[in-house]
């Protein structure tokens with residue numbers, strides 16, 4: 001990527017938000033003579049100071065009714081997904097995901113040799129009648145899904161949020177068919193308006209749900225830090241597994257830094273600043289799309305997060321748009337990688353509005369509009 005490339009490709013935070021004076025101060029205050037403590041192996045469940053902070057915050061803000069035994073510190077959502085794949089699926093077992101879903105989660109579940117099934121989405125998220133249909137089919141084949149993996153809030157790649165009613169309906173189906181719900185809620189805190197539906201864990205009163213979250217989008221992904229909420233017996237299962245027993249808790253060094261930073265009251269105002277920043281970016285991208293996209297292109301209206309999802313006309317293929325845009329130094333993700341069946345994403349693009357500066361977003365969408373027009377005209 002050269003300096004004049006415009007990247008609408010990756011779900012990376014704005015680089016200017018990462019190194020704040022407050023985070024730097026937290027690092028410096030821990031790098032004292034006592035730093036050897038945080039450079040040692042850490043407790044298996046994770047740094048207790050950070051767990052205590054999260055329990056208090058999640059109970060206060062999200063009505064989760066959890067105790068320290070319900071939380072484990074993980075090395076990002078990725079680490080949690082992989083552990084869940086390892087401990088809660090079996091080779092050949094069924095994992096249900098949204099269509100589309102996050103490409104790297106699909107990759108992780110494939111690494112665990114499961115059978116992936118997907119459920120289409122509309123503007124309210126996963127379509128429950130389609131899920132029911134899939135469950136009935138699996139049942140008729142005597143297959144019980146191991147788990148359903150969902151990104152319910154400001155979904156990657158579409159930016160869509162699963163409605164409250166559908167969350168309740170999915171919990172009922174999970175109880176009826178006996179599968180685990182895994183919610184990957186890494187964008188939840190990046191809301192641009194109020195009224196975000198409660199998370200699955202709170203709605204299900206902690207029954208049959210594992211809830212994953214992360215500091216990657218709201219602080220810095222290089223910290224490699226997140227958390228996992230589940231029943232005490234589920235959390236114990238992660239604590240007892242081989243990798244945790246062998247290596248200890250996840251990233252004690254960064255977990256202690258983040259605990260210090262959060263306890264000093266810096267995280268909440270930082271997240272509020274990010275909400276304002278990314279809302280402006282969302283507005284820039286929507287305005288640019290309205291200005292530059294030809295007839296026949298549609299897009300989602302995310303109320304939070306990093307992504308917007310485009311629906312291209314039938315005669316315009318995402319891979320062609322991606323290639324031509326790349327030649328003009330604009331990077332975007334074609335829809336194909338987000339589907340179990342890549343052809344389902346032939347006419348979709350994902351734009352990330354988190355990383356590029358507003359002027360570049362506008363310029364990039366302008367170029368994309370030109371490319372799509374040319375392809376539409378058969379050029």
Ligand SMILES: Cc1ncc(COP(=O)(O)O)c(C=O)c1O
Pocket residue numbers: 011075076077078079102151156184186213214215216221225226
């Ligand atoms: C839905 C989703 N889950 C997980 C991740 C990765 O999170 P982490 O950095 O915490 O591993 C991402 C990053 O793009 C994501 O979009």
